[in-house]
Amino acid sequence: MTATSSNTAIEYPRKPITLIIGGPPGAGTDILTRRVAERLEPILGQRVVIEYRLGASGNLAAMAVAHAEPDGHTLLIGTRSSTLHKTMYPHLKYDFVQDLTPVAMVARMPIGILMGNHVPAKNIADFVRMARAEPGRFSAATLGVGTSDHLVSVLLRDAAEIQWQHVPYVEVSRALTDVVGGRVDLLITQLSGGMAYINAGELRALAVSSAARVAALPGVPTVAEEGYPQVSADEWFAAIAPAKTPPDIIKKLNHAFNQALTDKTLREEVATMGYVLSSSDNTPDMLRPFLAEDKLRWTKVLRDHQIYGDK
DSSP states (O other), X not given: OOHHHHHHHHHOOOSOEEEEESSOTTSHHHHHHHHHHHHHHHHHTXXXXXXXXXXXXXXXXXXHHHTSOSSSSEEEEEOGGGXXXXXXXXXXXXXXXXXXXXXXXXXXXXXXXXXXXXXXXXXXXXXXXXHHHSTTOOEEEESSTTSHHHHHHHHHHHHHTXXXXXXXXXXXXXXXXXXXTTSSSEEEEEHHHHHHHHHTTSEEEEEEOSSSOOTTOTTSOBTTTTTOGGGOOOEEEEEEEETTOOHHHHHHHHHHHHXXXXXXXXXXXXXXXXXXXXXXXXXXXXXHHHHHHHHHHHHHHHHHTTOOOOO
């Protein structure tokens, strides 16, 4: 360790830390980030504030962090879509691999296949029968083109050999309102966003995308149980920093996130919403190959289905 890097680590953090997210207030990333930020503040001894950069399926948030000062005071809480920008939004001026570096995996979140009560389908099989009988009749909402929600919806649509109208939204609150109101039939989204509506009986969860059932909804089957194992895929949330952030600061941030994620109250609180928090055995070196493999899988899905963002 050089004297310079040692001094940098000792001085860090010198001011409030900003966590930039690409989702709107009240959506899954925001719900998780707010709760984690509360636990980070006493550990790091600074305020942790949240900044919203909406647009391009979360990639404007990633680009903002890629261009930020690499001093550990600006981080991204990123999701899968931020790794896919070279296919989705090639005009954006950043490179995920070259301009950003992982800090820690924060959590995973199953994606829910949620249905409005106006559709008389009790399960995925019922819905598939109805959709095959009337191709194009039904509509499915997601939170934007190229998001994990959208990719899961494409895989499910193709695996079930059905057609529907895709309705992309920017805000989960509007999507929920339209599905509950019967204007859209399905909502495929991070489970946390719809949990309150599921518990209130205003939406029905037909399935979850995770490999195992969710503790908060033990009666809801996985997509694999419903016969579509190729659709299995969790959303993930990772803390990511500008690429040239000093290693000592990355190490300190990694330790802070891992410590925050051990909070028992936090783990119990977010489990009721469907989140699965990472364990303490969570390092940047472990996260880096996961991100690379995940990017390869989903880039292929984008290309196979010719899914591209706005130019």
